[in-house]
Amino acid sequence: MVPMSDSRGQGKILIVDDEWESPIVVAVRRKLESEGWRTLAVEPEAPWLLADEFETEALYAIEEEQPDGVLLDVRFGEHKDDRFKGLGILRKITERYPKLPVLMFTQYAQGPDRETAVRGSLKWDAPVDFIDKLASPEEVVLRLRRLIGNTPQVISIGSLIKLDIGAKLVYVEVDDESTMVNEIQGMKFEILRELATTWYRSPGELVPFSKLERYSEGEDARASLRVRIREIKDSLGAVLDMRFGAGDFIINVRDQGYRLVPLKV
Amino acid sequence: MWNSDLLHSWARIIGGAVVLAGVISLVLAPLIGGSVFSSLWEIEPLSYIGAVLVIVGLAAIVLSYVGPRLLGLKAPEAEEESGGMEQWSQVTQQYFDLFHHDLGRPLRRILGRERESRAILQSSGVAIETPIKELLDEIEKQTPNFRLMMSNIQVLVQLEAPNTSVKLQALEPSEMVRRIVDRYFPIAAESQKEITWWSEPSEFGIVYSDGSAIEHIVANLVDNATRFTNTHIEIKLTKNPTHFFIRVWDDGPGIAPHYIQHIFDRGWTPEFTRGDEKSSSGLGLFIARSLARRYGGELTVESVTEPDPNHHTAFLLSLPSGEPE
Known part of the structure; x- marks a missing residue:
């Protein structure tokens, strides 16, 4: 078991893949690490380790390391018996650790029938998902975020803005220094938190008015919301010495709701 | 329980034996019939018996072919044929899996090396030269094309396989759209394009x-939109009591009316000039519509072309919510 770097508090991902050193897996590990996850790989001492021994090592690693999620390859080796070995390991994991999220790394499109069959063999609420090994590291990270379901203490929105969810504080990074934005508190912080947590788990997803209007007051809740969003933009703009337009940072989408777009530096 | 295969064989054997006995009787009738039996209407009775046996035997043989169908059983040839086709389909699928894996292997290696090189170059702090950056970007850009093309071919194999049944399961369309956006968001962002999606109601719930299949249809629609949009793509999920709808809208230049009638044709590609390097197989929309119809739904398109300032293209997928009885 070789850790790549220290944890920054996001959690731990165990990688079970016979090609754990391949550049494509390393790229995913690198992305996870940059996002603050700690990654561990089941790394056999003997290079000729058989697929069955991988299974034993993986189950041992889960017991020892108690990861927050597992990234498991479907295919172990070229032998026809090992083509779907990962599904056997998955079955063992879900039997012993039914709540442990597992993202299956497939080396080709699974095809509707096979994926449906695997899903059908699991409990309906089993936290198991499938992703093509050719997926971008960004896609893998997004899928893992939702599968594991944790929201981090601090959400970085691009490189300039940080939200400390626990302390309910907003920081702006200017010249390598963090400046607290005092004006964004109370309802305004809650609006920004709602937008930031949705963006973190599902970029592109709109937050509907119905969800945001609970953080506004007065007879015209939508107008009040619009004012608060303008104030959030102005407060951030003042610290960053920028003027935020309608299409910057928080955008209104076709009278449906709002969406967060990180600032482009 | 009737075994149509057994019935068929025995009917043919017995029918054949009876016909043979009839023929022997007819052959022997002129030789021995007259001396053994008294004539009836000037013909010896053995001829009557022989003729009846031939008719009954032939009837048994004919019934062995027609009977099972009249009784609602499959003729053995049809069974063999369908079993053979099913086996063929499975073998094709297995070959396809291997083929896909083997084709994907070099791409995984190239992609891994490209990501490694990019990380090394970025960490070195040296500005990446334009041709090198373009090469790295091109490898990343072609990967989703490869993914979608391979999965299109795989779905096509399944669609054309005989006797494939439609399987319904409970699913959350909003989660499915999230997965597609996860996949295309970084690709769109590379070329400064935005994807926004929402559902009405926001807690959309489950459909059957x-x-x-739906993920495959929507992936094809979003893939197309990502290629042709100018600045942004919108995906909207709505429903009524019987159906749910996924609308994929883009602000691209639109599709001319004389092209729009062909976009669901197999093999049609949207590259309008022959000199263009084709970037799609022309299978995506054909498969998307075929899949939609297979699940009792429909896929339609509407488009407004430039120079109209409201130019756009919108695909609407409608599918039954399929609540089981």
Whole structure:
């Protein structure tokens, strides 16, 4: 078991893949690490380790390391018996650790029938998902975020803005220094938190008015919301010495709701 | 329980034996019939018996072919044929899996090396030269094309396989759209394009359909939109009591009316000039519509072309919510 770097508090991902050193897996590990996850790989001492021994090592690693999620390859080796070995390991994991999220790394499109069959063999609420090994590291990270379901203490929105969810504080990074934005508190912080947590788990997803209007007051809740969003933009703009337009940072989408777009530096 | 295969064989054997006995009787009748039996209407009775046996035997043989169908049983040839086709389909699928894996292997290696090189160059702090950056970007850009093309071919094999049944399961369309956006968001962002999606109601709930098939349809629609949009793509999920709808809208230049009638044709590609390097196989929309119809739904398109300032293209997928009885 070789850790790549220290944890920054996001959690731990165990990688079970016979090609754990391949550049494509390393790229995913690198992305996870940059996002603050700690990654561990089941790394056999003997290079000729058989697929069955991988299974034993993986189950041992889960017991020892108690990861927050597992990234498991479907295919172990070229032998026809090992083509779907990962599904056997998955079955063992879900039997012993039914709540442990597992993202299956497939080396080709699974095809509707096979994926449906695997899903059908699991409990309906089993936290198991499938992703093509050719997926971008960004896609893998997004899928893992939702599968594991944790929201981090601090959400970085691009490189300039940080939200400390626990302390309910907003920081702006200017010249390598963090400046607290005092004006964004109370309802305004809650609006920004709602937008930031949705963006973190599902970029592109709109937050509907119905969800945001609970953080506004007065007879015209939508107008009040619009004012608060303008104030959030102005407060951030003042610290960053920028003027935020309608299409910057928080955008209104076709009278449906709002969406967060990180600032482009 | 009737075994149509057994019935068929025995009917042919017995029918054949009876016909043979009839023929022997007819052959022997002129030789021995007259001396053994008294004539009836000037013909010896053995001829009557022989003729009846031939008719009964032939009837048994004919019934062995027609009977099972009249009784609602499959003729053995049809069974063999369908079994053979099913086996053929499975073998094709297995070959395809291997083929896909083997084709994907070099791409995984290239992609891994490209990501490694990019990380090394970025960490070195040296500005990446334009041709090198373009090469790295091109490898990343072609990967989703490869993914979608391979999965299109795989779905096509399944669609054309005989006797494939429609399987419905509970699924959350909003989660399915999230997965597609996860996949295309970074690709769109590379070329400064935005994807926004929402559902009405925001807590959309569950429908009964085939998640993989719908994901495949929507992936094709979003893939197209990502290529042709100018600045942004919108995906909207709505429903009524019987159906749910996924609308994929883009602000691209639109599709001319004389092209729009062909976009669901197999093999049609949207590259309008012959000199263009084709970037799609022309299978995506054909498969998307075929899949939609297979699940009792429909896929339609409407488009407004430039120079109208409201130019756009919108695909609407409608599918039954399929609540089981």
